[in-house]
Amino acid sequence: MYAALVLTPWIATYALSTLAMNHRERLASWYGGELETWQLERDGPFAGSFRAGAGRRQVAGLILSELGLEGAHEVSEREEDGSFTILRQDPITPRRITYLPATRTLRVERQVFRTPALLERLHRRRGFREPGLWNTAWGLSVDVIILGIAVWVVTGLWMWWEMKNLRRWGAVCLAGGAGLFTFFLVVI
């Protein structure tokens, strides 16, 4: 019970985000067909400099630091013009930052806030690839949820079995669910 109370926000997020992702196209149609749209925040010269041979992660790290946007991000480099595209994975306000070394210009766009997109980002946020205390802590919280689910399954079964008057219909529900799940596992 206490584990469920503590983890209530995560469980609610995963449930709501599952509904959002299961009906992604319908929800996108409410917003003109796209859940992810970008709004220009700034576009101008960038005064920062990079040492020769700096890798894209180092370039991205310096740019994010100059903008005060340090945190989890992805970075890609285009061969055609040598530009760097950085996706700052802020859960509430993701940003797309494009740096053009040839002209030393920086374009910063923020993603327009959409609740379904926020839920999807929170659902997909996991793992331990990103450095930083908060990213690691979030990865651990996902592991705690996984353990929590295992605990609820086991303790829930035990508590049900202790209630003798619920055993028959409980067994019917359990067998029905297991049968349906197995059917789908095999057929689709």
Add this chain to the structure above:
Amino acid sequence: MAGRGERRRISFGFVTRRTHVYLALALLPWTAMYGLTAVSYSHTGAFSRLEGGTKGREWTLRFDRPYALSLGAPESPSEEAELRRLGERVLADAGLGGAFGVSRPEPDRLVVSRYDFRSTTRLTYDATAGRLVAEDRRAGLDPFMRRLHARAGFAQSSPLDDAWALLVDLVALGFLIWLASGIYMWARLRRCRLSGSLALGGGLVTFLVFLLAL
């Protein structure tokens, strides 16, 4: 106490408790599945390491035969709906059905990936050569886990896929019902209200801090 001839009055609390337990038992396979399969996302490659890597996951040829299908003008991009129509046609002509994805990596090439939880059949159509090649591959443990976790949506045209998507909705709603009924049942336990409030409040604050700090 109600006598044998009297019907027991069914209270909101009774309905809540019964719903909580019977819904949880019926959806237990999905709950356990989502918990277990989340490991493959949280710890990438964990299940692959368990089965010793991806050796043996080779494509095996099912058939390679002449085939003719008009893909449309090579210079015009194929829209999603048109691509799916072509994919359905290729699958039907190959005697296959079920969930699939389709792409057109080159103007004269169409690739249809028909998949289930355990395997993939890849059909590659080369319009220039006029040939259709079908290959099969069994999914490793990691891809199997990820497919179980991620299979959702109503984009496929199969009624069984739609039924699975409805079950995904039901599981999500089930989680929300368990949260609501669980909070209701906890609130009825006077001795646990203070400690439970601390737990609930602590979780909410921690979650909000994460939202701001990540």
